[in-house]
Amino acid sequence: MDSYRAFQxxxxxxxxxxxRRILDRHQTTIRxxxxxxxxxNLGRIIDTTLTLANRKGFHSTSLRDLSEQSGLSMGALxxxxxxxxxxxxxxxxxxxxxxxxxxTTPDVTTGGVENRLRxxxxxxxxxxxxMGPWFxxxxxxxxxxxxxxxxxxxxxxxxxxxxxxxxxADGIAAGAFRPQDPxxxxxxIKPMLQDWYVKRGKYRRRGVDPDGFVAALVQxxxxxxxxxxxxx
Amino acid sequence: MDSYRAFQxxxxxxxxxxxRRILDRHQTTIRxxxxxxxxxNLGRIIDTTLTLANRKGFHSTSLRDLSEQSGLSMGALxxxxxxxxxxxxxxxxxxxxxxxxxxTTPDVTTGGVENRLRxxxxxxxxxxxxMGPWFxxxxxxxxxxxxxxxxxxxxxxxxxxxxxxxxxADGIAAGAFRPQDPxxxxxxIKPMLQDWYVKRGKYRRRGVDPDGFVAALVQxxxxxxxxxxxxx
DNA sequence: AGATATATAGCGAGCGCTCGCTCGTTTTTT
DNA sequence: AAAAAACGAGCGAGCGCTCGCTATATATCT
Numbered sequence: 001m002d003s004y005r006a007f008q009x010x011x012x013x014x015x016x017x018x019x020r021r022i023l024d025r026h027q028t029t030i031r032x033x034x035x036x037x038x039x040x041n042l043g044r045i046i047d048t049t050l051t052l053a054n055r056k057g058f059h060s061t062s063l064r065d066l067s068e069q070s071g072l073s074m075g076a077l078x079x080x081x082x083x084x085x086x087x088x089x090x091x092x093x094x095x096x097x098x099x100x101x102x103x104t105t106p107d108v109t110t111g112g113v114e115n116r117l118r119x120x121x122x123x124x125x126x127x128x129x130x131m132g133p134w135f136x137x138x139x140x141x142x143x144x145x146x147x148x149x150x151x152x153x154x155x156x157x158x159x160x161x162x163x164x165x166x167x168x169a170d171g172i173a174a175g176a177f178r179p180q181d182p183x184x185x186x187x188x189i190k191p192m193l194q195d196w197y198v199k200r201g202k203y204r205r206r207g208v209d210p211d212g213f214v215a216a217l218v219q220x221x222x223x224x225x226x227x228x229x230x231x232x
Numbered sequence: 233m234d235s236y237r238a239f240q241x242x243x244x245x246x247x248x249x250x251x252r253r254i255l256d257r258h259q260t261t262i263r264x265x266x267x268x269x270x271x272x273n274l275g276r277i278i279d280t281t282l283t284l285a286n287r288k289g290f291h292s293t294s295l296r297d298l299s300e301q302s303g304l305s306m307g308a309l310x311x312x313x314x315x316x317x318x319x320x321x322x323x324x325x326x327x328x329x330x331x332x333x334x335x336t337t338p339d340v341t342t343g344g345v346e347n348r349l350r351x352x353x354x355x356x357x358x359x360x361x362x363m364g365p366w367f368x369x370x371x372x373x374x375x376x377x378x379x380x381x382x383x384x385x386x387x388x389x390x391x392x393x394x395x396x397x398x399x400x401a402d403g404i405a406a407g408a409f410r411p412q413d414p415x416x417x418x419x420x421i422k423p424m425l426q427d428w429y430v431k432r433g434k435y436r437r438r439g440v441d442p443d444g445f446v447a448a449l450v451q452x453x454x455x456x457x458x459x460x461x462x463x464x
Numbered sequence: 465a466g467a468t469a470t471a472t473a474g475c476g477a478g479c480g481c482t483c484g485c486t487c488g489t490t491t492t493t494t
Numbered sequence: 495a496a497a498a499a500a501c502g503a504g505c506g507a508g509c510g511c512t513c514g515c516t517a518t519a520t521a522t523c524t
Contacts, residue, residue, distance in 0.1 A: 033497095034498080034499090056375070057375060059291045062484080063485080067502090074502065075500060083484080183438065191431075195422070216416050273473095296509085299476090306476060307475050316511090
């Protein structure tokens with residue numbers, strides 16, 4: 001898994017696949033019984049929500065706008081969620097779910113520290129590239145979440161940072177990285193990863209693609225941690 | 233200027249001083265004539281706005297909440313701004329103003345590249361520490377700004393990144409830093425600087441103070457740019 | 465100095481409007 | 495024809511904002 005193309009073939013993160021998981025997780029609230037119909041309409045709802053919310057904020061997006069743009073009536077929308085807040089939690093929940101799915105696989109947890117670190121960085125960039133609007137949504141609306149949502153976001157954030165910290169700590173113990181505080185190092189790397197989706201437009205304007213960003217980031221992080229040069 | 237204490241003595245960024253500048257910039261909209269009264273009440277209004285907006289978002293903060301918490305009536309509020317959007321632009325404008333004030337002084341623009349880079353990093357951290365809630369507000373509400381506000385935010389963002397890029401480019405030319413793309417390097421450093429105020433709580437919980445963060449960041453950035461060790 | 469007049473600051477009920485959400489009805493599917 | 499899904503007018507609550515009014519500070523006149 002060493003390019004964005006390979007990543008896309010390994011993980012199915014299509015709107016359909018994502019909505020199928022959301023349907024699984026919210027079977028009790030979603031009142032539409034036919035899975036095929038439910039997945040299709042969930043896709044339209046969430047696609048529209050992400051577009052409108054990322055343009056002017058979730059709170060400023062009215063359900064009438066959402067109804068009009070998605071082509072479903074007000075009543076139909078309420079067959080898929082029981083409150084606007086639930087819609088928000090559906091999207092956030094799927095973001096957390098996808099993170100777990102992508103960052104918990106052998107490539108990331110085994111092998112040399114250099115490769116584990118590279119895999120962690122690459123997968124994070126590729127995942128946030130593939131699900132860009134979802135991550136922007138989660139990041140921007142985080143403050144407005146209900147307590148349940150905020151706790152979920154913080155936990156997920158700390159989990160990802162913990163993965164980084166563990167790899168760095170292992171690397172220091174193995175003598176691959178210069179001795180330093182692994183928690184602080186992880187804390188500094190995390191925002192660089194987030195920048196890829198928070199400021200996506202800036203990188204697009206400069207012609208930087210996902211693989212280019214991964215290369216630059218791996219290089220920078222390597223230098224920062226004082227890693228010995230990669231074996232040719 | 234080599235500590236947060238020294239920074240606070242060099243720059244007056246008290247609520248009173250900031251509001252006095254806001255009053256200057258919005259003389260035409262603010263209908264209260266006595267400067268003393270206006271500055272005092274602007275302080276109450278903005279302090280309350282930052283508190284409420286950073287808790288639940290600016291859009292979700294009603295002017296009735298603001299009125300109740302600040303102790304001014306609805307009518308009195310409208311003597312200080314002519315629309316809720318103007319209130320938002322007042323705060324954003326002062327953030328941009330303060331950035332210019334702090335990052336455009338001899339320390340930052342003269343001397344060796346190592347020192348210029350250190351000064352730039354330190355001042356950014358100290359400024360965002362001193363005006364924490366203002367910066368969090370600007371960052372979180374940026375997407376909801378009117379076009380005027382968004383353009384201001386983007387311009388200010390790019391200006392700061394440009395300052396970083398220039399120092400790095402000078403350093404590469406002088407042989408102090410390893411040859412690399414200064415634009416990409418600056419793009420990766422910026423989010424680390426922003427993390428200080430966006431995730432302020434995380435660092436507080438871990439007992440990291442402004443000077444500690446500056447030290448860690450200068451160290452990390454130095455390694456990342458491949459700077460030669462500092463002269464003792 | 466005291467009385468009067470004028471300007472300034474603050475007040476808060478109420479306006480028009482949009483919001484999230486409901487529910488009786490209609491359309492589509494089985 | 496029964497069940498499932500979609501419809502959309504309408505409800506009450508809460509929004510940004512206004513405006514006729516009161517209270518207080520300042521200026522002017524005897």
